[in-house]
Amino acid sequence: MARWPGGIAAGLVLALTLGTLGAVAWRAGFALRLGPADLSAIWFTTWQAALSAALSVAFAVPVARALARRRFAGRGALVTLLGAPFILPVIVAVIGLIGVFGRGGLLNDALGLAGLGPVSVYGWHGVVLAHVFFNLPLAVRLILQGWIAIPAERFRLAASLGAPVGRLLEWPMLRAVAPGAFAVIFLICLTSFAVALTLGGGPRATTVELAIYQSLRFDFDLGRASVLAMVQFGLCAAAALMVQAAGAPETLGAGLDRVVERFETGGRWRDAGAVGLAALFLMAPLAMIVARGVPGLLDLPGGLWAAALRSVSVALGATALTLVLTLALVLRDGTLARLSALLPLAASSLVMGTGLFIVLYPLASPRDLALPVTALANAAMALPFAARVLGPAVAQAEAAHGRLATSLGLRGWARLRWLILPRIRRPMGFAAGLTAALSMGDLGVIALFAGDGEATLPLLMVRLMSAYRMEQAAGVALVLLALSLALFWIFDRGGRADAAA
Helix, strand or coil: CCCHHHHHHHHHHHHHHHHHHHHHHHHHCCCCCCCHHHHHHHHHHHHHHHHHHHHHHHHHHHHHHHHHHCCCCCHHHHHHHCCHHHHCCHHHHHHHHHHHHCCCCHHHHHHHHCCCCCCCCCCHHHHHHHHHHHHHHHHHHHHHHHHHHCCHHHHHHHHHHCCCHHHHHHHHHHHHHHHHHHHHHHHHHHCCHHHHHHHCCCCCCCCHHHHHHHHHHHHCCHHHHHHHHHHHHHHHHHHHHHHHHHCCCCCCCCCCCCCCCCCCCCCHHHHHHHHHHHHHHHHHHHHHHHHHHHHHHHHCCCCHHHHHHHHHHHHHHHHHHHHHHHHHHHHHCHHHHHHHHHHHHHCCHHHHHHHHHHHHCCCCCHHHHHHHHHHHHHHHHHHHHHHHHHHHHHHHHHHHHHHHHHHCCCCHHHHHHHHHHHHCHHHHHHHHHHHHHHHHCCCCHHHHHCCCCCCCHHHHHHHHHHCCCHHHHHHHHHHHHHHHHHHHHHHHHHHHCCCCC
16 A cells, blocks of 8 residues: 555644644743633643543443343443443533533422522533533443453352452452543543533633633633643643553453353342433433423524534534545554554644634634634544544454455555455444544534634534523534434444445
8 A cells, every 4th residue: 555645644633733732832932821720720620530530430330340240121222322422412411411400400400399409510510520421431331341351251260169259350350441441531521622611611610721712712812822722732642641551451361252141149239220320310411402402493593504504514524534534544554653643632622723723813814714624623633533443444454355455466546445445334434423423513623713604503502502592502402413413323324334345
């Protein structure tokens, strides 16, 4: 395969990550001048991410253990449901959380019936609650894989010897798996802009990314925004290094690939309670999105379908660019390609957006470039996920049929068409669907660049919520949810159709 497409892709990714960081550093004068409010935002960003990751992992352990120990009706559907929050647009999930935990939500209604005062979902506790909602399913899936990886023979041997399964098998597995899950979720929570924008704010609940947005959008203080963007890049880079250091857990031994048999007879009610509470916590906001969104469909705001068209266009553009960049990088392989695929983990869409804003502002109106710049940033942010999905598939195709293809003289486009693409349709469809869904719900760069005529669905929702038009916002949320799931299903289903090759 020609290596120059991979070189071009790596150069583009380096420009979007390190290049935008360089523009930010140049604008900041390479001088970190942080005020008390900035230090408070840095502290809040760090500790809320750590607390959110710790709670997500802690709550995931009993749920994953119950799913590993028990077989029950609907178990497969529940495990599938655990993937829903990851592709759910963040701003849509916030509407559901407000419906359950907000001022007029189900929880406060129940507290009122019990004669207790209301609770508020806004502030640091709302930010942490939303992060746990999004990342608890991810932690469950990661830890559940650790439990499944323990060979069935070890459980049989422990049962026959009357040995403590928890101390000898489960605790060593958790020590290997939990740090990696914590590091991944910590990194995700560092760059969660939409949650802080809608549920945070105020001096005590402002993240670094929210402070960047406020500096650019309201104060137009490019110097302060640049300094904060450098700090955010440093935080994300440190977290990305932590993820790499955690790495993959050590193998827990080889087995005969039998289904894991569990012999514990106690703790049924405890396991049922853990699974039931997790399902309620995940499904209640999803149900509230539908319940509150249906009435809102009767009073949709003007400009909805134009915003929907912009969102779909940005998502399709980001998806196409992500697939092209990912294929170029994984086919090139090598240190530069692998580094380029991982670099977006150390960046954030707000840092990229700040750098691009600084570069483009003297040349053209940022509003005129809002949609293409947003698609570009979304493509870069989805690149690590797509590379993680497509990289092993391409390597497997080359390992299985690469030598035969070389002997037949298949190179370049012919090799890609006849060898690679037919064998990676399934993972490519999944990667495309994931990228499209994530791009549909993004509220990063578009919030910096867009004016009234460039709003996407997530930005339209934020504006409706800021104007306290919650019923209309709920209707828009339902439309956004339907479009996001439809795009994911179309790409994922398209990858699986007739993909037996």
